[in-house]
Amino acid sequence: MQRSTILFWAGAVVFLAIVLAMTQLLRNEYPFFAGYVILQFIVLSVAWSILGGYAGYVNFGTNAFFGVGVYTAVLLVQAYKAPLGVQIAAAAVVGSLLGLGVGLLTLRMRGIFFSIATIAVAIVIETAITNWRFVGGAAGIQLQRPAVMAPFDSYVKFLFFVQALLVVLAVAITRFIQNSRIGRGLQALRDDELAAECTGVPTLRLKLLACVISGALISAGGAPAAMYLQYANPDSAFNLNYSVSVLAMSLIGGTAHWVGPVLGAILLGTTQQFLAVTISSEVNVLVLGIMLVLFVVAAPKGIIGFFGKWTQSGGRT
């Protein structure tokens, strides 16, 4: 194994150990309640950047994949009282199938046309869910959390830990893609699709793969939200804010390296949580917009643009 790989997994183990220790030591539930949202946004942003960053296909349908994750969980709970692990795994499968479908339908389009098509997909799915009584329809649905297992003493702490596992999974997969020839192929097709094709890169297959993996991870990251909120309705599960936030987090962090979306999600997620508590939950959308504009103008490569070694092409760790 390469040194950087050993370092990465050591870091992941330390991260999970800290998360686990927090759940055992901290009494107050609030940090977990807020932290869960930040971890969730790390998963979403990192997953989004596979297609949006490496391949340069800007997916505005994050909310479609997120909502599908939430409602896969809702459906499994309603129908089978399925445990959380099954909910997440099923959401990943459904998300990957949705990714495949969306990819086959839309990946022949470029640029803004692709982005608009992904918004349309979100609206179609939201409408379908709104009219499906079994999962609550437009009014939404209340969900009962099952009893929590040891060593956790509250379900929110358990969810926090599960989302931390998903963070490690999402980052590990994204890092693998970035360092493999898949990453190089995606980067090539982002730069110039025809030249990539003529250089032997199977562009359609790579884009589909990126769409499937990205979709699976976003849906998996969304699945625990059903149990987190103990409630789901189409309006919030398919909220366009997810798309906008995730896009902003990835771009502000920088998409040339997996660290970018992680930093962006931590920075913006923390700011949002802080503003929601201190001022209002509406103001954070405004702040998001302002920060996005500032970064696009002043630091187009995002936060990681300030640290040259990660954005230099070929910076692979």
Add this chain to the structure above:
Amino acid sequence: MMTPAAAHEPLLRIEALTKSFGGFVALENINVDIAKGERFGLIGPNGSGKTTLVNCISGALRPNKGSVVFAGDDITLLPPNRRSHRGIARSFQIPRPFRSMTVLENLMVALDFAGNRQLLETEAHRREAAMSILTRIGLAARAHVPTAVLTQVELRKMELARALATGPKLLISDEAMAGLSTSEVDEVLDLLMSLGGEDIAIIMIEHIMQAVMRFSQRVMCLDAGRIIAIGAPSVVMANARVQEAYLGT
């Protein structure tokens, strides 16, 4: 499997190829064979269909009629990446580097996805292969710079190097010398000539006549989507229709 018949088989056979865009016929009933290792010049005035023909051979466009047969297989419906794996490589009229990458990484894309990858299992081997191509092309000193800082002639060379990195049997050079100085033209021409010696067939599209004459074993002239002359360079140049197409009446 080299059967005696295969030895005489052309590398590339274009049969009755027609390509139109709406009502405009860009290529009409093109028939031509290109042999293994042949140096083939393709000329014609602007808009005569040269680049459209290249796009039909490399897979960027699909013809309306006719077929493209490469090394005995019909590839008319294959996407460009599969044609690249079979051994068709090209450079572009306006260079199209992967701009976020260094010169070396541009070549690595080709080696990472080349059809004959089993020969170069590890990244280190592929890097070595890329460096040896760059050395040969004369770009080794620029291997680690981003493509944005390359000069025009370096960009042209980089495109040729990237095309070579795919391991081609047929290389299509689409005006690789446009905008270069006389000495640079000679440099690129020598490079292309040396490749012909390695059994790589080359189709060279060029407006610089001296270069075409020096380079080509055979020349084909297109005008308004049709072949108006094909044969030895001196014969084609002497052809009245060719002179008319170039100089006007």
